[in-house]
Amino acid sequence: MGFPGGKPPPPPLPTLIKLGRAITARHVDRLLAALLRRRRHRLVGALACQALANSLRPTPRTHLLAACALLDSSRPRDAARRLALAGPASSAPRLWESLLRRACAEHGDLRHALELLSTSVDDHGAVLSPSTYRAMISEFCARGDNGRSA
Numbered sequence: 001m002g003f004p005g006g007k008p009p010p011p012p013l014p015t016l017i018k019l020g021r022a023i024t025a026r027h028v029d030r031l032l033a034a035l036l037r038r039r040r041h042r043l044v045g046a047l048a049c050q051a052l053a054n055s056l057r058p059t060p061r062t063h064l065l066a067a068c069a070l071l072d073s074s075r076p077r078d079a080a081r082r083l084a085l086a087g088p089a090s091s092a093p094r095l096w097e098s099l100l101r102r103a104c105a106e107h108g109d110l111r112h113a114l115e116l117l118s119t120s121v122d123d124h125g126a127v128l129s130p131s132t133y134r135a136m137i138s139e140f141c142a143r144g145d146n147g148r149s150a
Contacts, residue, residue: 025051025059032065036072044069060086064095068102076103076112080119088125096126104139113139 028051035044048066051058063086070079083099086092100120103113113136120126 041069041073076116096120097132
């Protein structure tokens with residue numbers, strides 16, 4: 001019986017390290033995503049910083065995952081600074097939109113979403129899509145905060 005997709009799954013990261021294989025940014029991204037799903041926010045931040053220190057060039061997703069961990073730790077300004085490391089906001093608007101949508105969808109306190117929006121637009125020059133603004137307004141209205149949605 002074969003594997004789905006015809007290829008065996010890649011070995012886990014510790015196995016790759018023990019075998020002396022090169023660790024790529026893609027391996028790090030997979031590990032960070034798994035840790036983020038398990039809500040291990042401090043470990044995500046530490047591993048992302050360690051990858052930078054080891055001269056492993058991070059992908060935009062690496063920065064997004066680290067920023068999500070900071071956002072989940074109620075640190076929206078730090079999350080914005082981390083995401084800014086991915087490059088100019090004008091070249092990565094989808095990263096900013098992903099982070100803002102996460103702030104709206106997963107957090108009960110929408111002040112973090114507003115702070116993140118302000119930082120992304122004012123400090124980093126992000127140009128966001130109308131659907132991102134619509135999602136934020138809908139979230140405020142759904143929670144009965146019509147004054148902030150205006």
